[in-house]
Amino acid sequence: MLTLVLFNVTNGLILGMFYVLMALGVSLILNLSNVINFAHGNFLALGGYLTFVLEPYLGYWGALLAGPICVGIIGLIIERTAIRRVYDRDPVYSLLLTFGLAFIIQDLCRTIWGPNGLPLSIPNALNSPLSQQFFFITGYRIFLIAVVIVAVAALFGFLTYTRVGTRIRAGTFDIETVSALGINIGLLRSLNFAVGIFLAGLAGVLAGGQIGLNPNMGDDLLLPAFIAIIVGGVGSLTGTLVGGLVIGVASAVTSIWWPAGSEVIMYILMIVVLLVRPRGIMGEEGVMT
Amino acid sequence: MSETTIPAMADRTQQRNWLPLAAIWLVLITVPIWLPYVGGYNALASRVLVFGLAAMGLNLLLGFTGTMSFGHAAYFGLGAYGAGFVLRYWIHSTPLAMLAAILLGTAAGALFGALMAKRTGIYFAMLTIAFAQICYYVAYSWNSVTGGYDGLRGFQRAPLHFGPYIVNIRDNGVLFYYFVLAVFAICTGLMAMLLRSPLGRSFIAIRENPRRTRFLGIPVERHVWISFTISAFFTSVAGGLYALLNNFADPTALFYVISGNIVIMAVMGGMRSFWGPLIGAAVFVTLQDYISSMTVNWMSFIGMIFVAVVLFFPRGLLGFIGRRRRA
Amino acid sequence: MSLLEVRSVTKAFGSLVAVNDVSLSVAPGELRAIIGPNGAGKTTFFNLITGFFPPTSGHILLDGKDITEVAAVDRVGMGMARTFQITEIFPELTVRENIRVAVESQAGLRLRPWINRRQTAEVDDKIDEMLVATRLTEQADRLVGELSHGDQRSAEIAMALALKPRILLLDEPTAGMGEQETFQVAGLIRRLHKHTGYTIVLIEHDMRVVFNLADRIMVLTEGTLLAEGTPDEIAANPAVQAAYLGTAE
Structure with missing residues (x-):
């Protein structure tokens, strides 16, 4: 019984880690650029595939970082050439644009790397279970959680202690004042977009080591990311973090006694939050409502 | 004077x-x-009308109330399932199937709309996506009722009975097309009437300037909710027709890809014009039909249509023409 | 009895107190001007009166009835109409359609998904009345967004009038206007006040307009009430003169 509980909780925690990485990226872009990035899950897949391509040359550890950086650069290029052109327009356009990009990137991955799953090899050291009884607690899973914690800490450190980071946070709060201060909002948004895509790429690498690579691998994470943002509170990055963890843990706990309900619980949580506290757990009054 | x-x-x-x-x-x-x-073929023409109606229904909200929904697949798909439930489980009647489509889709629209009414802009859009996904998830998982992944199958649309006369829309594609066209005509007539009424004008006022509208004594949130519900109503009619057209209802009708398609049809045709979404649907549905039969990379082409419309034709086909006429 | 009474309202945004313990009493038929330097809290005060946001403390009474808790949209129905510092109109509709929205809202038709001929005719008559009152008949079928600044302001006032207000609140109606347009709008306000007897509260920068039109003037600085009185009293008030440092006429 204990084993079963732990098994489900571990699974939920791992899933929660992916929700967090994914949701933080979507949230970063949403907060500063007012764009819902429908293609975020596809950038995730692209990040995984790029790591797959780079791994023979750089080894796992090199590719672990190089893959997400490459997809971040691709994201930057797409932002500079296309997405920035819709910032000042009706939000319907940014949704349609990223929606179209999602199709294109997914088809690209499918055409280049095939529709079937590809394994992303991970170092043997990470692959072995830590004990016989808790076979599901592999070194890789602990590594994965550690990487996500480091990445999230680095993100919040970046936003709190660097000049660009504080500007991004200020822009989230009041874009007009920030641009009135003479800060280049366009550049800030580009960097911010690249950071968001980097996080998606990182999630892609980690997911690739866990379940392998396939062109649709990010699709199932997009909606949970939205829900994490809604539950946590739109406009608050800390809220997104909390929201991602909450729905991850809630899924895990639910799956102990109702395995099929792990997805339902997210939606129930969302509706409860909307009814009881419409601005979300950490959302501030009046932000983006 | x-x-x-x-x-x-x-x-x-x-x-x-x-x-x-x-x-x-x-x-x-x-x-x-x-x-x-x-x-072309009759089913394609019927599909154009069905999606045209869905897109025009969405456009009441998007183009005429200035509120974005990226989750209208919910009302489209629920309409389809509503019609499917009646034909599959209850009675062999096309009018009752349509009625159930309308009831299910509109009730969901009213309910979800009420939960989102205080939100605006991109946040509202995000909630519409999430609610649509709930519907998709329910249809996908509730195997015993909805048929799960395979959808609801094993029913056929019923011929229409007018007293002693029987119009066999089941076996005759042309007659079915005219049935769809008749429903389409009634719906667009209602839409045109609505847009000329005080209620419709309040929607346009909200699109133009919500603050001004509020300070004219019009409760903006309530009117957005009404617009949302009416929009869901028309989209659910389209969904019901879709089930009749296919003789099945499956979860793809509720999938967010359908939401995106309906929005792009409205924008592509011109969301500021009444008939724009129909034109958009005609172009999009025909292109989709053609491209998917031509290449395995149809997703890239569809994606490029989205990108091209956004970057190069944001006003849509009719918006472009209208602009020139006014100038 | 006063038509509008504001009892020591305060509005704080965090630690910033934008309006501090300000009271106001407007008699029926009065034209009251509110003046003060930029950032004095004039528009915030207006927003409190019209229910744009609630006060931190204090009360607002219309006709003796406490409306502090009443939502902005419902205050319109109780006879409060306003215009904004930056003209708030429906730019892509014609002047006639702009006014039509207001008339239909006032007539209680706003939820009607259909309208019959008789009602349409009644609405049209009221629109024409507003067009005549604001001298916009010639421009009736042009898009408001294409009109001159002064005509846009007139259209906004026409919409406010269509609400059959008991009190009209105008936030800097001549803001950003040239000489001629200022005269046009000031003339309109004068006609509304003198001939039609509207009760008007007006925020205004242009001192010629204020001292020519207002029955009484209140002066705000830094969120507090500096002085209140007739134009002559205000002109002679040393505190006001000091506050304006000779910029006032």
């Missing part, structure tokens, strides 16, 4: 509108005659 200007004005708009309107209906009515010569 003003007494003479009003009729003169009305005359002018009537004259301007009469010709395109006649052309649209002439084209729609004669479809079964000319379609085979351009390589």
Whole structure:
């Protein structure tokens, strides 16, 4: 019984880690650029595939970082050439644009790397279970959680202690004042977009080591990311973090006694939050409502 | 002075509108005659009308109330399932199937709309996506009722009975097309009436300036909710027709790809114009049909259509023409 | 009895107190001007009166009835109409359609998904009345967004009038206007006040307009009430003169 509980909780925690990485990226872009990035899950897949391509040359550890950086650069290029052109327009356009990009990137991955799953090899050291009884607690899973914690800490450190980071946070709060201060909002948004895509790429690498690579691998994470943002509170990055963890843990706990309900619980949580506290757990009054 | 200007004005708009309107209906009515010569088929024409109606329904919200929904697949798909439930489990009647489609889709629209009413802009859009996904998830998982992944199958649309006369829309594709066209005509008539009414004008006022509208004594959130519900109503009619057209209802009708498709049809045709979404649907559905039969990389092409519309034709086909006429 | 009474309202945004313990009493038929330097809290005060946001403390009474808790949209129905510092109109609709929205809202038709001929005719008559009152008949079928600044302001006032207000609140109606347009709008306000007897509260920068039109003037600085009185009293008030440092006429 204990084993079963732990098994489900571990699974939920791992899933929660992916929700967090994914949701933080979507949230970063949403907060500063007012764009819902429908293609975020596809950038995730692209990040995984790029790591797959780079791994023979750089080894796992090199590719672990190089893959997400490459997809971040691709994201930057797409932002500079296309997405920035819709910032000042009706939000319907940014949704349609990223929606179209999602199709294109997914088809690209499918055409280049095939529709079937590809394994992303991970170092043997990470692959072995830590004990016989808790076979599901592999070194890789602990590594994965550690990487996500480091990445999230680095993100919040970046936003709190660097000049660009504080500007991004200020822009989230009041874009007009920030641009009135003479800060280049366009550049800030580009960097911010690249950071968001980097996080998606990182999630892609980690997911690739866990379940392998396939062109649709990010699709199932997009909606949970939205829900994490809604539950946590739109406009608050800390809220997104909390929201991602909450729905991850809630899924895990639910799956102990109702395995099929792990997805339902997210939606129930969302509706409860909307009814009881419409601005979300950490959302501030009046932000983006 | 003003007494003479009003009729003169009305005359002018009537004259301007009469010709395109006649052309649209002439084209729609004669479809079964000319379609085979351009390589089309009746089911494709029916699909254009179905998605045209869905997109026009969405556009009441998007183009005329200035509120974005990226989750109208919910009301489209629920309409389809509503019709499917009646035909599959209850009674062999097309009118009752349509009624169930409307009830299910509109009730969901009213309910979800109420939960989102205080939100605006991108946050509202995100909630619409999430609610649509709930519906998709329910249809996907509730195997015993909805047929799960495979969808609801094993039913057929029923012939229509008018007293002693039977119109066999089940076996005759042309008759079914005319049935869809009749429903389409009723719906667009209702939409046109709505947009000329005080309620419809309040929607346009909200689109133009929500703050001004509020300070004219119009409760903006409530009117957005009404607009959302009406929009869901028309989209659910389209969904019901979709189930009749296919003789099945499956979860893809609720998938967010359908939401995106409906939005792109409205934008592509011109969301500021009444008939734009129909034109958009005609272009999009035909292209989709053609491209998916031509290449395995159809997703890239569809994606590029989205990107191209956003970057190069944001006003849509009719918006572009309208702009030039006004200038 | 006063038509509008504001009892020591305060509005704080965090630590910033934008309006501090300000009271106001407007008699029926009065034209009251509110002046003060930029950032004095004039528009915030207006927003409190019209229910744009709630006060931190204090009360607002219309006709003796406490409306502090009443939502902005419902205050319109109780006879409060306003215009904004930056003209708030429906730019892509014609002048006539702009006014039509207001008339239909006032007539209680706003939820009607259909309208019959008789009602349409009644609405049209009221629109024409507003067009005549604001001298916009010639521009009736042009898009408001294409009109001159002064005509746009007139259209906004026409919409406010269509609400059959008991009190009209105008936030800097001549803001950003040239000489001629200022005269046009000031003339309109004068007609509304003198001929039609509207009760008007007005925020205004242009001192010629204020001292020519207002029955009484209140002066705000830094969120507090500096002085209140007739134009002559205000002109002679040393505190006001000091506050304006000779910029006032």
